Amino acid sequence: MLLGCIGDDFTGSSDLGNTLTRAGMRVVQYSGTPATPAAPDVEAGIVALKSRTMPVAEAVRLSLEALDWLRAQGCRQFLFKYCSTFDSTPQGNIGPVAEALADALKADRVIFCPAFSATGRTIFQGHLFVGDRLLSESGMENHPLTPMTDPDLRRWLALQAREGVGHVPAATVWQGPEAVRAALRAQDHRFVVADAIRDQDLVVLGQAVADQVLLTGGSGIALGLPGNFRAQGLLSAEGPQWRGQAGPVAALSGSCSRATRGQVARHVADGQPAMEIDPEAVMAGRTTARDAAGWALSQKGLPLVYSSADPDAVRAVQSRHGAEAVAHRLDAFFAECARLLVAGGVTRLITAGGETSGAVVEGLGVKTLEIGPEIDPGVPAIRAGETLVLALKSGNFGAEDFFAKAAERLAG
Numbered sequence: 001m002l003l004g005c006i007g008d009d010f011t012g013s014s015d016l017g018n019t020l021t022r023a024g025m026r027v028v029q030y031s032g033t034p035a036t037p038a039a040p041d042v043e044a045g046i047v048a049l050k051s052r053t054m055p056v057a058e059a060v061r062l063s064l065e066a067l068d069w070l071r072a073q074g075c076r077q078f079l080f081k082y083c084s085t086f087d088s089t090p091q092g093n094i095g096p097v098a099e100a101l102a103d104a105l106k107a108d109r110v111i112f113c114p115a116f117s118a119t120g121r122t123i124f125q126g127h128l129f130v131g132d133r134l135l136s137e138s139g140m141e142n143h144p145l146t147p148m149t150d151p152d153l154r155r156w157l158a159l160q161a162r163e164g165v166g167h168v169p170a171a172t173v174w175q176g177p178e179a180v181r182a183a184l185r186a187q188d189h190r191f192v193v194a195d196a197i198r199d200q201d202l203v204v205l206g207q208a209v210a211d212q213v214l215l216t217g218g219s220g221i222a223l224g225l226p227g228n229f230r231a232q233g234l235l236s237a238e239g240p241q242w243r244g245q246a247g248p249v250a251a252l253s254g255s256c257s258r259a260t261r262g263q264v265a266r267h268v269a270d271g272q273p274a275m276e277i278d279p280e281a282v283m284a285g286r287t288t289a290r291d292a293a294g295w296a297l298s299q300k301g302l303p304l305v306y307s308s309a310d311p312d313a314v315r316a317v318q319s320r321h322g323a324e325a326v327a328h329r330l331d332a333f334f335a336e337c338a339r340l341l342v343a344g345g346v347t348r349l350i351t352a353g354g355e356t357s358g359a360v361v362e363g364l365g366v367k368t369l370e371i372g373p374e375i376d377p378g379v380p381a382i383r384a385g386e387t388l389v390l391a392l393k394s395g396n397f398g399a400e401d402f403f404a405k406a407a408e409r410l411a412g
């Protein structure tokens, strides 16, 4: 294993897997830190944690445990993958986890670059944009768990870190890898936010950090890394393999993000079977996973079970029960749904939402995910077992017809 990655959620990890696979690396994503060594042909290993929103100390502990395992597999470079919308709170977990990893690896410079231009996430003057909106006006300010209310990554990261935060501006990135390396050397701070607007900027950054032991970012920051390994003759010529899966299909969505809500609306408008879950009914035990899975298994086409709701509805239920309690209950609901669906014969399962997908993968007890071809930017097809394939869609990713497209891609 050459590149060792730690993802702070499951969809984000598969997004990174997608970038690395497209660039020709053999990638396996693991659910949590494995207890056994990796297969010998894995070139990039991604340990997916559900650490984005857990208490800081627990996120740090799990990330260090993942790092130890990746080091034991022989990795020479490490990547901490978080969300392209920098999902975190003023307490963490991006800053504290990065600090712990940097200390363990004795990294003297660590770049932070969540940019992912293919999905409209760009960084300019240290500020993160989603399309033509600042992060804090993109809808992410209403996220149920990590409302992003400040688009200045330097300021937001500084709240979470013991140290100050430097910056490499776009004008430097445009001068190429050598200029970026010089700018990194000249920084007063160990943590440095790097601007990136285009894929080309991400490739330059990837080249510039070829010798840095630790880097952090969204999946975009990995764009240039396979090329670094290939240039050293370290990648196998054969590349990744993929085998699709026929059979019953179902989709589960606990994502309340704007893109998912559009995809749910499209699915309903297309006349596909859809069951809306009222969180109040789940909290009160009036709607159970058995009801939802039973309904889905009785449908033709692509049944979708969703709790996706708009920000007002999310706020209302959270104010009655607390955000964590609702999320916990719904995550458990979707995990149980997934178990019942797979037990009932579903072979293609599509999930929307990072927390939701993490809960589902953990609930299914799947430990090793082989990354396959891209469905939409940031979302690959995944083989999770002999007869099970998955698509784990990040809340804000995917075209409007994502559910239908994923069902088809998983079969192919």
Ligand SMILES: Nc1ncnc2c1ncn2[C@@H]1O[C@H](COP(=O)(O)OP(=O)(O)O)[C@@H](O)[C@H]1O
Residues within 6 Å of the ligand: 144, 145, 254, 255, 256, 257, 260, 279, 307, 308, 309, 313, 314, 317, 318, 326, 327, 328, 330, 331, 352, 353, 354, 355, 356, 357, 393, 394, 395, 396
């Ligand atoms: N209707 C709802 N009201 C409140 N919280 C919800 C609702 N539906 C889902 N949730 C919770 O909101 C969180 C959404 O996060 P996630 O699954 O990561 O989606 P995304 O990828 O869009 O951020 C989950 O923990 C989920 O259980």
Ligand SMILES: O=C(O)[C@@H](O)C(=O)COP(=O)(O)O
Residues within 6 Å of the ligand: 009, 011, 012, 013, 015, 016, 082, 083, 084, 085, 116, 218, 219, 353, 354, 355, 378, 393, 394, 395, 396
């Ligand atoms: O970088 C991204 O945007 C994604 O890879 C990601 O991490 C998404 O997380 P969720 O929106 O919670 O699915």
